[in-house]
Amino acid sequence: MRVPVSWLKEYVPFDEPVEDVAGRLVISSCEVDRIVRRGVPDTDGNLGRYLVGKVVEAGKHPNADRLQLCRVDVGDSEPRQIVCGAWNFGTGATVAVALPGAVLPDGQKLEQAKLRGEVSNGMILSERELDLGVEHSGILVLEEGPEPGTPLADVLPLSDDVLELENGHNRPDLLSVYGIAREVAALLGNELAPPPGADPPRADEEPVDVQIEDFEGCPRYIGRTFRDVRIAPSPPWLKARLVAAGMRPVSNVVDITNYAMLGLGNPLHAFDQSKLRGRRIVVRRARKGEQMRTLDDTLRELDERDLVIADAERAVAIAGIMGSLESEVDDQTTEVLLEAANFEPLTIHRSSERLRLRTEGSNRWEKGVDPYLAEQAAKLATQLLVELTGARWTGDVDKRHELPERPVVHLRPERTDLLVGLRTEPDDQRTILERIGFEVALDWNVTVPTWRARDVTREADLVEEVARFRLDDVPFTLPQRTVMFGRLTKDQRLRRTVEDVLVGCGLSEAYNWSLVPVDDDPRAIRLPEPLSADQAVLRTTLRHGLIESAQRNVDGGAEDVGLFEIARVYLPTGKKLPEERWRLGAIASGGFRRAKGVVETLHEALKVELRVAAAPQPFLHPGKAARFASGWVGELHPALLDGTWGMFELDLPTLYEAVPDVVHYEDVITYPPVRQDLAFVVDEAVPAGALIDAAREAAGDELREMRPFDVYRGGQVGPGKKSIAFAVTFQSGIKTLTDEEAADLRERIVTALRERFGAELRA
Amino acid sequence: MDVEALEREAQGAVAAASTRVALDEARVRYLGRKSQLKQALRGVRDRESGMTLNAARERLEAAFAAREADLDRAELDRALTEDTVDVTLPGEEFARGHLHLLTQMRREIEDTFLGLGYEVFDGPEVEEVSYNFDALNTPEGHPSRSPVDTFYVSDDVVLRTHTSPGQIRYMEAHEPPVYMVSLGRCYRRDTPDPTHTPTFHQVEGLAVDRTITLADLKGTLLYLARVLFGEERDVRVRTSFFPFTEPSAEFDVSCFLCSGRGCNVCKWSGWIEMGGCGVVDPNVFAHVGYDSERWSGFAFGLGIDRIAMLRHGVPDLRLHWENDLRYLEQF
Numbered sequence A: 001m002r003v004p005v006s007w008l009k010e011y012v013p014f015d016e017p018v019e020d021v022a023g024r025l026v027i028s029s030c031e032v033d034r035i036v037r038r039g040v041p042d043t044d045g046n047l048g049r050y051l052v053g054k055v056v057e058a059g060k061h062p063n064a065d066r067l068q069l070c071r072v073d074v075g076d077s078e079p080r081q082i083v084c085g086a087w088n089f090g091t092g093a094t095v096a097v098a099l100p101g102a103v104l105p106d107g108q109k110l111e112q113a114k115l116r117g118e119v120s121n122g123m124i125l126s127e128r129e130l131d132l133g134v135e136h137s138g139i140l141v142l143e144e145g146p147e148p149g150t151p152l153a154d155v156l157p158l159s160d161d162v163l164e165l166e167n168g169h170n171r172p173d174l175l176s177v178y179g180i181a182r183e184v185a186a187l188l189g190n191e192l193a194p195p196p197g198a199d200p201p202r203a204d205e206e207p208v209d210v211q212i213e214d215f216e217g218c219p220r221y222i223g224r225t226f227r228d229v230r231i232a233p234s235p236p237w238l239k240a241r242l243v244a245a246g247m248r249p250v251s252n253v254v255d256i257t258n259y260a261m262l263g264l265g266n267p268l269h270a271f272d273q274s275k276l277r278g279r280r281i282v283v284r285r286a287r288k289g290e291q292m293r294t295l296d297d298t299l300r301e302l303d304e305r306d307l308v309i310a311d312a313e314r315a316v317a318i319a320g321i322m323g324s325l326e327s328e329v330d331d332q333t334t335e336v337l338l339e340a341a342n343f344e345p346l347t348i349h350r351s352s353e354r355l356r357l358r359t360e361g362s363n364r365w366e367k368g369v370d371p372y373l374a375e376q377a378a379k380l381a382t383q384l385l386v387e388l389t390g391a392r393w394t395g396d397v398d399k400r401h402e403l404p405e406r407p408v409v410h411l412r413p414e415r416t417d418l419l420v421g422l423r424t425e426p427d428d429q430r431t432i433l434e435r436i437g438f439e440v441a442l443d444w445n446v447t448v449p450t451w452r453a454r455d456v457t458r459e460a461d462l463v464e465e466v467a468r469f470r471l472d473d474v475p476f477t478l479p480q481r482t483v484m485f486g487r488l489t490k491d492q493r494l495r496r497t498v499e500d501v502l503v504g505c506g507l508s509e510a511y512n513w514s515l516v517p518v519d520d521d522p523r524a525i526r527l528p529e530p531l532s533a534d535q536a537v538l539r540t541t542l543r544h545g546l547i548e549s550a551q552r553n554v555d556g557g558a559e560d561v562g563l564f565e566i567a568r569v570y571l572p573t574g575k576k577l578p579e580e581r582w583r584l585g586a587i588a589s590g591g592f593r594r595a596k597g598v599v600e601t602l603h604e605a606l607k608v609e610l611r612v613a614a615a616p617q618p619f620l621h622p623g624k625a626a627r628f629a630s631g632w633v634g635e636l637h638p639a640l641l642d643g644t645w646g647m648f649e650l651d652l653p654t655l656y657e658a659v660p661d662v663v664h665y666e667d668v669i670t671y672p673p674v675r676q677d678l679a680f681v682v683d684e685a686v687p688a689g690a691l692i693d694a695a696r697e698a699a700g701d702e703l704r705e706m707r708p709f710d711v712y713r714g715g716q717v718g719p720g721k722k723s724i725a726f727a728v729t730f731q732s733g734i735k736t737l738t739d740e741e742a743a744d745l746r747e748r749i750v751t752a753l754r755e756r757f758g759a760e761l762r763a
Numbered sequence B: 001m002d003v004e005a006l007e008r009e010a011q012g013a014v015a016a017a018s019t020r021v022a023l024d025e026a027r028v029r030y031l032g033r034k035s036q037l038k039q040a041l042r043g044v045r046d047r048e049s050g051m052t053l054n055a056a057r058e059r060l061e062a063a064f065a066a067r068e069a070d071l072d073r074a075e076l077d078r079a080l081t082e083d084t085v086d087v088t089l090p091g092e093e094f095a096r097g098h099l100h101l102l103t104q105m106r107r108e109i110e111d112t113f114l115g116l117g118y119e120v121f122d123g124p125e126v127e128e129v130s131y132n133f134d135a136l137n138t139p140e141g142h143p144s145r146s147p148v149d150t151f152y153v154s155d156d157v158v159l160r161t162h163t164s165p166g167q168i169r170y171m172e173a174h175e176p177p178v179y180m181v182s183l184g185r186c187y188r189r190d191t192p193d194p195t196h197t198p199t200f201h202q203v204e205g206l207a208v209d210r211t212i213t214l215a216d217l218k219g220t221l222l223y224l225a226r227v228l229f230g231e232e233r234d235v236r237v238r239t240s241f242f243p244f245t246e247p248s249a250e251f252d253v254s255c256f257l258c259s260g261r262g263c264n265v266c267k268w269s270g271w272i273e274m275g276g277c278g279v280v281d282p283n284v285f286a287h288v289g290y291d292s293e294r295w296s297g298f299a300f301g302l303g304i305d306r307i308a309m310l311r312h313g314v315p316d317l318r319l320h321w322e323n324d325l326r327y328l329e330q331f
């Protein structure tokens, strides 16, 4: 919403700088995107170089067929000679003149010039050159009246500030100059003018045939008819206001409806009454298959939920959104039916979305316009139609349902203080509310004005109305606590540990999209309307994003890549919501051993025992793939990504589950350990882990550690065999092991491995 | 024999010896078997002159030992200077990974609120419409419900558009008082560009207690703003509208780039928009069965990605999602 300040001041005079007023609006009413200075620059006496002129003489330029040579009286002793390119005026015309030295709205400085040999001592201006309109085929011819030499700024709004406001969803009353004026008046404590528009006397009592078939969609329809309308361009002041407010002037009738909409917030529509079949208006839902060509020359297919304005035969407007081309006011129009109605927001919203047709009108209707406002808007438009188009007002009808009662809400002034945390005297609360149109009874029953009936229905809403005028005064405090519970849960603490361990392992953290193009699980949740095919399915594994990120880094020239991600996956359950599980995934150049090493380090850090077993996965190297309690680890199948990559993915809650709450001390200091190296020859298929498990079983707790450090294959061990060397540590927590006890432990291991696996101890 | 003169001469020789060889020569001359002193000691007859000679000998031995230690240390230092490294060359490299900037921000914000006595909680990302909109008092027809803005999984399930539905779930499960923050992924149908990504991270805070006020909200936001952007920052709140708070406001922090003088980041206003906030709407309390006459609350929310972008000068939000090590390793 763009609010020209000169227009705003018509409803609420103020002397404060515009910046200050904008600053107050920002805090209490609505966002102000910026303040735009438009029109003729008002600096260094520039406005003084713009004067009203009277053309004393006009004729063809002696050396140029397309130019006029004029003598223009601008109040000096002698008329000025000015060369002009337009021909839409002659001797006697009152015109707008800029003198040499004037800076134009586009920033250009006007110089005295010689055009085809004749001096031009100024410039006769078009409305576009003054930024007052879009017309530039001819110059701006002013109404007769002002004396030559009158400052042009006294006659035309030459320069203006425009507030560019952003309006929220819930305050349709702010979508008008008058609505903003009401806020400004309350903020500054200034007087607000009564709303613009007063009915002129009616010239006739012709009946107006309006029938509302759907009061739900259209609770009110004021139809007013006019005869002897003369279609013409609007006067400069009106065009200037529309242009400053961001609308393009069209013709006086259309401009008047737009002006009343901008001024008061109620969109209006004008039909050519002679084009309405049966001279009749019916408000109804569209018929199945009904079509209409809208003003933008598009054929629209309507459906039975669209509300339309129809004549006796066909739709002539999509209610509140756009009129039809066939019923449009044109140059020949002399009879007008003015529509000042009220439409229900959801209907307009739905049609506007479905037709992808957003207009100034639909934008207001879908936010909910005050149904009482239609009458004032009709008055303003009627007054202007009579004043500016020469029309006679001949008919009037106001069809409506019961209009909603104004809500009455009780306010406890102390409740405001309690919620805001700042004392506001009851009298001050009353004053704030009354300034914005609320009526406060002595018992604090507050009657809400019609234009706020939608969004103020409860005490909390009244508290907000007071609070928004005091936001800057509210102090900065912290809650008074009686109970404290600030701590992370076990899972949240462990997540940080996991992150830190992985960083310590040299991996960096990646963030990948939750939505992927394809997922392993055919049942994975697919969005019915994805933003793109790349982000269509909710992932059930972190693998794809990590592979893609690794690839991107390789493409970017990175040599050593290690990435991990901690995020949720979304497992289909067949119920309404999927199961969301926190997962940890990682990818690292270096293959199986690197990935396995990270998994081991992580388990070690969390004091969780890791037991792995070979287990193939379709996306892993078939010989380098394993499972463990919470996930898998392996070497990525080289067909999926060039190079040698280790990967793993695990389910974090499963891992956390295994983390002990408390770690208990073990005495590994008091009694000395006994260290030995033992190498066993076994069949190729026997995994080291199986030997360790068997050894533990045989030797018990006094086998402190058994760590494989070498695997040897070759001549000495024979074909199909391998030798695994272990560093073995025996230790007791309660005594020093004797040589005999150590030898016995060793013998138990050797025996067990021979019996279980046919393992031979190498000398 | 003049013992004093002899000792003076010997001390002079110790001080003059600048090498181990010279010192050893002096030692032989003054303390050796054939030295004057030793000879005198052997020929001593009376107790008194014996004590004088022995004392002189002890002092000389100590002087030789001290000088010897000095010379050894000097010799070692001389040898070490030949083993000099270029200290500006790099040390041993350790492979160290990097936490994502957004994780660092997450921890910073979590820690701030843990310090204020809040819990950390996060609800589901795939969320029921009833939690994402209805329970938060968002009416039918509100633009945020439109499939133009929101990812629908089905008619009654969406990808959550904010972390707020987590508040509802939390309140349903807990009696007041409540002090909690949620941080997590949210989704809106924005085509990716430098300032939009269809997935983003939000932090949302909720406090419900006997006497929570708008002033408490302002104070909490000021505390957060100063943690994130420095002690000199100010906070202001502007009136706004959200269905789930009443009064509603947006909050700004004084620009940390220009300190309020005006720059292109704050669009010459001196303030940078942070997020939305307000006093919890009584309808939200009614939905979870809290009595709004006995309890009051505040809630606020802000986008973590954007704050990270502003604070660290990251030019494009999409960089958070590309996982380029050249980006990740900077933080």
Ligand SMILES: [Zn+2]
Pocket: B255, B256, B257, B258, B259, B260, B261, B262, B263, B264, B265, B266, B267, B268, B270, B271
């Ligand atoms: Zn700034």
